[in-house]
Amino acid sequence: MRLTGKTAALAMGLLVSMVLPALADKVTVKDVTGRSVEVNAPVNHMILGEGRQIYFLAALDKEAPFEHVVGWRDDLPKADPESYQAYLTKYPDITKLPTFGGMKDGTFDIEQAVALKPDVILMNVDAKTATEEAGYIEKLAKVGIPLVYVDFREKPMENTEPSMRIMGQLMGREAVAEDFIKFRADRIERVTDVLEKNNPAKPVVFVERAGGYSDDCCMSFGDENFGKMVEISGGKNMAKDIIPGTFGTVNPEQIIASNPDQIIITGGNWDKYVPGGAWVGVGYGSDLKEAHRKLEALTKRPAFTGVKAVEDKNVHAIWHQFYNNPYQFVAIQEIAKWLHPDLFADLDPEATFKELHARFLPLEYKPGYFVSLKDDR
Template sequence: MRLSGRSAIAALGLFMASVLPALAVEVTDVTGRKVDVNVPARHVILGEGRQIYFLAALDKENPFQHVVGWRDDLPKADPESYAAYLEKYPEIAKLATFGGMKDGTFDIEQAVALKPDVIVMNLDAKTATEEAGYIEKLAKLGIPLVYVDFREKPMENTEPSMRIMGTLMGKEKVAEDFIAFRAEAIRKVTDTLEKNAPKKPLVFVERAGGYSDDCCMSFGNENFGRMVEIAGGTNMARDIIPGTFGSVNPEQIIASNPDQVIITGGMWEAYVPGGNWVGVGYGADLQEAHRKLENLTKRPAFTGIKAVNDGEIHAIWHQFYNNPYQFVAIQQIAKWLHPDLFKDLDPEATFKQLHERFLPLAYKPGYFVSLKDE
């Protein structure tokens, strides 16, 4: 059988990867730790299942080919994406799964038995990892652990985290292409705002609205809070929440009287069956999401506020808070906050282009919904 040119190149790449020895390099992770890792890594443990979001952006053909284990969160936190990956790569059903560092259910003996070249951990697991002494225990066995971050300070750490992963996986060029694509998508927002200097609406971002009966989790000066600022708004909670995550009380929302409200949501049936969360995400039912979004406006915290009266209530995929695709969220938020300025900006097209250029899955809409939508 004669291979096509593209297939031959891919086959050659796989052959070369299998016969060339790994090269020991020093990697500096997002905490500043210098870690020696053999690259490209051929056996990787993902400390969180949702880390596939950035691994997929580096390997469009088969992002799982070097994954030997991962945390068990993706089927619960993002079941639609998991189902799509499972359909395309059925072998992932057999991957070893782990609990989390923070909840103390990570099985280090199981991890060691898989003989990984590297374990990739999110920055938010750092304290738990250190308290358990995992870094030292793994180091004695020659297993390096590297921290990346797309959650705590994503606007600061996304680029270095993608470069770290590019180095680990031998995908440096793809990582740089992705970083350039992301930067250009953000510039389409920031250049327009700099040129026009519009008035900034006051925005309240509710984290996982309807996930519980409590109100209201939000974001401080990073993550979605920072995305709002980049998109030309003022984050209501920036002076209330000192760090990235925290809560505001209903009275604060009513007193602040935000111009717009953005609620993060997802399909969380596995966590909160029949919950009031807004089920946006990969291929979501936007009519049902619209209905649930409207129901959330009836809570006491939203009584009489300007955003409700003007219908400026929106929902956005929660997982933008934990992956390098957050530039799509910035574009969508900018379009909600300044519809006249960004009438020609198309976040859906940006996200579709991301899938076509970098990701193994075909794009499906469903990530955004607004009460202004029909």
């Protein structure tokens, strides 16, 4: 069949529309601070204000999570070296990405950021004060670069869903974002539905943030982040009424006086921050035998003297980075299993995390995220 000039033009137009990406449109997104921000979306070039933002970016773009990243903060190799190495192995070109310092410590290079001509810069909401004080939003606006805040750390149980929707909108992957949100909600309900039905007594839980990272004791969480996860999992967060915000500290005397039933310590491989530190190195593919040894060593500190949780071996360690990504539902399942082992005997957080990787993430799952003194090591 011979095509007429008009028919040929239509066919060529259809072919071009099939092989070329859709042109970006100006859209308005409302970030987690309530700011309305105009962005050209889908975004083709973005700067990650934190390297660990790859946790949620990868969940929305399993095939090519770095495709539209033109720069990122340098924290991932130090804060989570095992995950970084896994991504590096699969995507070796990430070594070519320009890196930035942090907004809060004043090492973010705005001139470098502008030179990369991003469509958007993503910032965690905890950098908001530093960003505003430096006048970065106004400076970036003058050259047409929008800045959008997301949050998986300050109020993750409140802001994870809107943050994922924001990212879905920016990336043109709204359907994937909604699929992830439903997956997350369903896995949390597997805990909350059982607790609502059985209404068990709530054990007192002390969560130590980054135990062993320094000699000081003890960082913890108020009524958010891991503190909120404990409450959702059927426990009573010991520090809820001591720490007014998300993060804070409690002194050893308060721990001993509260005599918690359970202790959960967040950990990771922080050798690049604190070489040879007492931290518990749980995480992607970690050595759980060594993590168990280091967890037991932390129970010898004065703050845990005579505490019921230590006496009963109800002391556990969990991957610290659950506090900074949308995978908190895995942590909620594991904590529920620790606090109420009889109620959640059939719950398998490891299988949940494995399913998350299979459905949403580009990496092959490797265990190593949890350890307990009750484990046989």
